[in-house]
Amino acid sequence: MLETAVGFINTLLWETVLIYGLVGAGIYFSFRLGLIQITHFTHAFGLLKISRQGGADGLSSFQVFCTSMAARVGAGNMAGVAVAISTGGPGAIFWMWLIAFLGMATSMVESTLAQVYKVKDQEGQFRGGPAYYMTKGLGQRWMGILFSLSLIVAFGLVFNAVQANTISGAVADVFSFDPLYIGIIISIASAFVIIGGLKKVAKVSEIIVPVMAVLYLLIAFIVVVLNIEKLPQVFMLIINSAFGWQEAASGGVAYAVAQAMKAGIARGLFSNEAGMGSAANVAASATPNPNHPASQGFIQMIGVFFDTLIICTATAAIILLAGEVSSSGDGIVLTINALESHVGSWGGFFVAGSILLFCFTSIIANYSYAETNILFLSNNNTLYLTPFRIAVVGMIMFGAVSKIDIVWALADASMGLMALINLIALILLSGLAVAVIKDYQVQHKSGKTPKFAAKDFPQLKGKVEKGIWDE
Numbered sequence: 001m002l003e004t005a006v007g008f009i010n011t012l013l014w015e016t017v018l019i020y021g022l023v024g025a026g027i028y029f030s031f032r033l034g035l036i037q038i039t040h041f042t043h044a045f046g047l048l049k050i051s052r053q054g055g056a057d058g059l060s061s062f063q064v065f066c067t068s069m070a071a072r073v074g075a076g077n078m079a080g081v082a083v084a085i086s087t088g089g090p091g092a093i094f095w096m097w098l099i100a101f102l103g104m105a106t107s108m109v110e111s112t113l114a115q116v117y118k119v120k121d122q123e124g125q126f127r128g129g130p131a132y133y134m135t136k137g138l139g140q141r142w143m144g145i146l147f148s149l150s151l152i153v154a155f156g157l158v159f160n161a162v163q164a165n166t167i168s169g170a171v172a173d174v175f176s177f178d179p180l181y182i183g184i185i186i187s188i189a190s191a192f193v194i195i196g197g198l199k200k201v202a203k204v205s206e207i208i209v210p211v212m213a214v215l216y217l218l219i220a221f222i223v224v225v226l227n228i229e230k231l232p233q234v235f236m237l238i239i240n241s242a243f244g245w246q247e248a249a250s251g252g253v254a255y256a257v258a259q260a261m262k263a264g265i266a267r268g269l270f271s272n273e274a275g276m277g278s279a280a281n282v283a284a285s286a287t288p289n290p291n292h293p294a295s296q297g298f299i300q301m302i303g304v305f306f307d308t309l310i311i312c313t314a315t316a317a318i319i320l321l322a323g324e325v326s327s328s329g330d331g332i333v334l335t336i337n338a339l340e341s342h343v344g345s346w347g348g349f350f351v352a353g354s355i356l357l358f359c360f361t362s363i364i365a366n367y368s369y370a371e372t373n374i375l376f377l378s379n380n381n382t383l384y385l386t387p388f389r390i391a392v393v394g395m396i397m398f399g400a401v402s403k404i405d406i407v408w409a410l411a412d413a414s415m416g417l418m419a420l421i422n423l424i425a426l427i428l429l430s431g432l433a434v435a436v437i438k439d440y441q442v443q444h445k446s447g448k449t450p451k452f453a454a455k456d457f458p459q460l461k462g463k464v465e466k467g468i469w470d471e
Contacts, residue, residue, distance in 0.1 A: 006409045013416035014266050015258070021423050022265060022275050026102025028427075029109050032434050037104035037301060043444075044298035050289055059126075061299050063202040064286040068279040068300060070205040071155075071365035072272055072307040073213060073358050078351065079166045080267040081315040082334040088263025090234075091241030093316045095264025096271075100308035103274025104301045109426055109433045110275070111283035111300035113137065115293030116436060116454075118284040119465045121380050125198060126468075128284025129369075130277035131376045134425045136463050137432065147277065147421045148373035154414035155278055156370030156392055160190075161399025161410075163359035163366070168400040170336065174352040183400025187393045189360065194367045194389055198285060201368040205361055212357045213311065219350060220314030223342045227321040234320045266412055269419065272307040276415060277422030279303065281369040292450040294440035318342065367392055432459055 030037065048065065059067075084092040110130065117136045118128030131144035131151075164186050168179040193204055224231065242260055273279050279300055288295040315335060322338035339347035370392070371385065378384045426433070435457065443450040454460045454469040 003409065006413050009413045010409060010416065013420065014262055014412060018269075018416055018419055019261060019265055021420065022099060022106075022269065023102060025275055025423050025426065026099070026106050029105035029430070030102055032430065033105055033108065033437060035105075036108060036437070037101060037305075040298065040441075041305075044302045047289070047295055047298050048302055059199070059202050059282075059285045059287070061286045061288050061296060063206050064282050064296070065299050065303060066205040066209040067202045067282045067285075067365050067368060068303050069209050069213070069306065070201075070361035071278065071282075071369065072303060073209070073311055073362070077271055077307065077311045078315055078335050078355055078358065079169075080271055081312050082319060084263040084267035085316065085319055086334060088260040089241045090238045090316075090320055091243070091260035092264035092267065093238050093313070093320075094242035095261050096268035096308055096312055096316075099265050099268040100272050100274070100304055100312075103269070103272055103308075104304045106275040106426070107272075107279065107304045108294075108297040108301045108437065109430065110277055110280040110422065112293045112297035112436055113426070113429055113433050114280035114284035115286070115288065115296050116432070116452075116460070116469070117464060118468060120468070121375060122382070126285045126287070127372050127375060129281035129372055129376075130422050130425060131373055132284070133429060135376075137429050138425060143421065143425065145377065147418065147425075148377050150414060150418040150421060151278065151281070151373050152370045152388075154418050155366040156374075156388065157395045158410045158414050159366050160363045160392060161395045161402065163362045164396045164399035165402060167356055167359045169333065170352045170355040174336065174348040179401045183397045186360065186363070186400060187396045190363050190367070190396055191389065191393050193364045194371075194392065197385075198282075198368045198371060201364045202285075205365060208357055208361050212354065212361070213306070216311065216354050216358075217314055219339070219343075219347075220318055223318050223321060223339070226342060230321055230323075231317075234317070237320065238316075268308055268312070269415065271312055272304045274304045275423055275426070276419045277425075278369050278418070281372045282365070284372075290450045292440050292443075292452040294437045294452075295450065297437065363396065432457070 047061070081093070081096075084096065088095075113133045114128045114130070117133040118126045119132065121127050131148045134144040134147060135141045164183060167186055168182040171177050171182050172179050193200055242264075269276060283296050283300050286296050286299075288299075319335060319338040322341045336348045336351045339351050341347075343350075367389075370388070374384055374388050375382070436452070439452070439456070440450045452469055454464045460469075
């Protein structure tokens with residue numbers, strides 16, 4: 001019964017509604033912002049370089065970047081890419097690239113709005129995200145409640161089960177450990193971090209994320225160099241498969257393209273989260289540098305680029321350059337088999353170690369997203385955090401020992417519902433978001449250090465918290 005219901009929801013969302021919604025929103029924001037992901041790409045990188053500065057009244061932009069990357073870089077980058085290729089063919093990678101390019105503009109908008117409508121909690125920490133801009137910006141608290149509930153189920157519970165499932169699958173395959181014991185270890189380690197709340201999650205992410213990303217990209221680079229002569233062939237395989245040219249002779253073009261699109265967009269969104277509203281929750285926690293909402297939007301835009309166009313592409317290269325090996329295995333096992341074919345048996349140990357770090361940091365970052373929404377629903381009552389933390393640890397155990405198919409299906413369904421609610425809010429608030437971003441651009445172009453003043457936007461009167469954007 002559960003599998004039937006989840007399957008129906010996923011079919012409705014991922015074969016029609018969200019494919020058009022996500023691509024349409026990405027195109028809309030890209031052109032309204034003048035292809036900002038191209039025109040301001042180098043500027044966004046410049047902001048990332050100075051992002052360690054700031055954070056006096058919140059987290060620094062770099063801490064927030066690492067926390068959002070901790071959530072993004074996980075099962076979706078390693079197991080998710082493998083699932084996309086095995087279900088949608090190599091062409092799914094092209095659609096992952098496309099949704100990431102368009103998603104950069106969408107991420108810019110949602111993170112900017114999260115900064116505009118952020119608030120301070122009882123400890124003086126900034127909080128915000130879609131639930132807040134739906135409530136304050138649209139005046140629709142019911143919408144914020146619906147989004148919060150979807151996010152708590154998706155990120156606090158289901159996604160953490162997916163991450164734990166990927167860890168146990170990788171470690172069990174390489175080391176033959178019992179998933180039960182793996183689940184116990186992951187649960188204890190996760191509980192140790194999440195009990196410290198958002199600030200502890202940010203500190204741990206700031207240490208682990210840069211190291212694990214560099215190491216993983218290094219091994220992918222080595223694989224590419226070892227197989228450099230195959231690279232043009234693999235690239236053409238991706239393009240041909242994306243548009244069904246390989247299936248033209250058999251008459252299966254439409255079906256092949258649809259499968260590639262569905263797999264690529266679903267797994268791409270699961271990985272980079274653009275338009276889902278998830279990363280916006282932690283984006284609101286930053287004291288940006290310069291102190292303008294759009295500067296955090298630029299930082300999150302780069303996060304989408306790194307996640308999908310760099311790290312997911314690295315995994316795709318490892319798998320597709322392996323040739324026939326890329327048709328063996330399921331999920332993370334496929335990635336392990338592919339890397340072992342390139343570098344030998346130690347490749348399996350490397351993937352297992354990488355997935356352990358990638359998914360562990362995703363678990364604690366996912367929790368931080370859900371924590372903000374628990375506080376939104378409870379009006380900053382921290383008493384609800386303890387039972388929620390217990391539920392999170394329980395789902396980690398469940399994911400470590402459960403079957404992967406239903407876990408991935410539940411992740412797709414909950415993620416799809418979240419994205420749908422958020423996309424509606426983004427379109428309704430797009431006028432303000434574009435105005436705020438253009439305000440940043442005008443100040444920057446005139447040689448000023450951009451600084452945001454809510455009083456310059458009459459539509460914000462009475463809608464932003466006092467003491468944050470007063471100057």
